[in-house]
Amino acid sequence: MVIKNLMVTGGCGFIGSNFIRYLLKGEDFSGRIINADKLTYAGNPDNLKGIKENYPERYVFERADICDFARMEEIFSDYKIDTICHFAAESHVDRSIKRPDTFINTNIIGTFNLLELARAAPDNFSLFHHISTDEVYGSLGKTGSFVETTPYKPNSPYSASKASSDHLVRAYNRTYGLPTTISNCSNNYGPYQFPEKLIPLVILNAVNREKLPVYGDGRNIRDWLYVEDHCDAIWTIMKSGRRGETYNIGGDMEMENIAIVEMICDILDEMPHLKGSSSRRDLITFVEDRPGHDRRYAIDFSKLRKEFNWVPRESFNSGIQKTVSWYLENKEWVKRVINKEYQSWIGEQYG
Numbered sequence: 001m002v003i004k005n006l007m008v009t010g011g012c013g014f015i016g017s018n019f020i021r022y023l024l025k026g027e028d029f030s031g032r033i034i035n036a037d038k039l040t041y042a043g044n045p046d047n048l049k050g051i052k053e054n055y056p057e058r059y060v061f062e063r064a065d066i067c068d069f070a071r072m073e074e075i076f077s078d079y080k081i082d083t084i085c086h087f088a089a090e091s092h093v094d095r096s097i098k099r100p101d102t103f104i105n106t107n108i109i110g111t112f113n114l115l116e117l118a119r120a121a122p123d124n125f126s127l128f129h130h131i132s133t134d135e136v137y138g139s140l141g142k143t144g145s146f147v148e149t150t151p152y153k154p155n156s157p158y159s160a161s162k163a164s165s166d167h168l169v170r171a172y173n174r175t176y177g178l179p180t181t182i183s184n185c186s187n188n189y190g191p192y193q194f195p196e197k198l199i200p201l202v203i204l205n206a207v208n209r210e211k212l213p214v215y216g217d218g219r220n221i222r223d224w225l226y227v228e229d230h231c232d233a234i235w236t237i238m239k240s241g242r243r244g245e246t247y248n249i250g251g252d253m254e255m256e257n258i259a260i261v262e263m264i265c266d267i268l269d270e271m272p273h274l275k276g277s278s279s280r281r282d283l284i285t286f287v288e289d290r291p292g293h294d295r296r297y298a299i300d301f302s303k304l305r306k307e308f309n310w311v312p313r314e315s316f317n318s319g320i321q322k323t324v325s326w327y328l329e330n331k332e333w334v335k336r337v338i339n340k341e342y343q344s345w346i347g348e349q350y351g
């Protein structure tokens, strides 16, 4: 597969921006990236600082809403898009509980628009890769893990909207023969993650010795994957994945939320310049649980491992150290994303 003009949607978000950097720095992609992003509260052009300057021929940014069909059609034809990697979405579960409407629009209608454009594209259209989540499978008990054939049982407006978009992608493959692949991944962490999510929220609050809100009893379990490993898995699937197939991606790293929060506290407490008289663990505050809070996720990615030998490279110990350091070293970035919109969200959510 030779990709000439790859549209990345949501490329100014957390995973999308890491993916663009990963591809442009890598050696086996020589095409052009057209990043189409609406720049919602979660999209930040600073996430790709220097990219346009370093790759003037290979990177283009278009501010665009995937729900605006005419605008997306224009971009499709102007840049002769032959491949899509679709990240753009509303991604935060708590926001979907408070205001589900944008999730329905962007995650379902936006995906539908892109599928329609891909369906109408010339014969050289090579792939629609859809980025999805393990949350579509619902919640697990104490044992077991999600496989690609696990029935969908989404529990939040976010996961229901993602499930819906996954079904549309599958249907476009089966009905129209559109070349598609879908990846369902577990929780990502790493540089450039918006601070509404657990790990960056806890890092930044703990640095400032502010309260660390833990939902319910803190014993909910997530599987964690360093974002660069996710990018590597996506690119592996795009290059070699069988069309029409779904691939699970995970980190083999199940952790209770409380253990993660304590680990971050300990890492910061051990830094000589951040040492204080009390442990940051004292800041942990158990707060009201998230409605419909999934208890446990665990992902079986043996299909990806067996077909392509893919395994995550980063250990959680080193990945979390790197992530903490990144947030400490990028104070300007942090200052810019903690803007009025974010402050108002935090006020609404945590009081």
Ligand code: NAD
Residues within 6 Å of the ligand: 009, 010, 011, 012, 013, 014, 015, 016, 036, 037, 038, 039, 040, 041, 042, 043, 044, 064, 065, 066, 067, 086, 087, 088, 089, 090, 091, 092, 106, 110, 131, 132, 133, 134, 162, 184, 185, 186, 187, 188, 189, 194
């Ligand atoms: P994010 O919220 O950090 O970024 C989303 C990006 O999409 C932003 O740049 C935003 O401006 C853009 N966007 C939103 N609505 C848009 C619209 N209507 N038109 C164009 N652009 C729009 O999200 P993320 O954490 O990077 O997640 C990216 C994708 O990966 C999502 O599809 C999400 O469901 C999926 N995913 C995320 C995780 C995770 O742990 N973060 C895990 C598995 C799957």
Ligand code: DAU
Residues within 6 Å of the ligand: 091, 092, 093, 094, 132, 133, 134, 135, 185, 186, 187, 188, 196, 197, 198, 199, 201, 213, 214, 215, 216, 220, 221, 222, 257, 290, 297
């Ligand atoms: O599993 C993949 C999903 O991971 C992605 O599809 C989503 O886009 C992404 O946001 C993430 O969803 P989660 O809901 O798992 O991530 P979040 O960081 O919001 O929460 C992680 C866990 O921590 C979850 O059990 C809720 C809990 N939590 C979260 C926040 C923000 C807290 O206890 N306190 C908090 O303040």
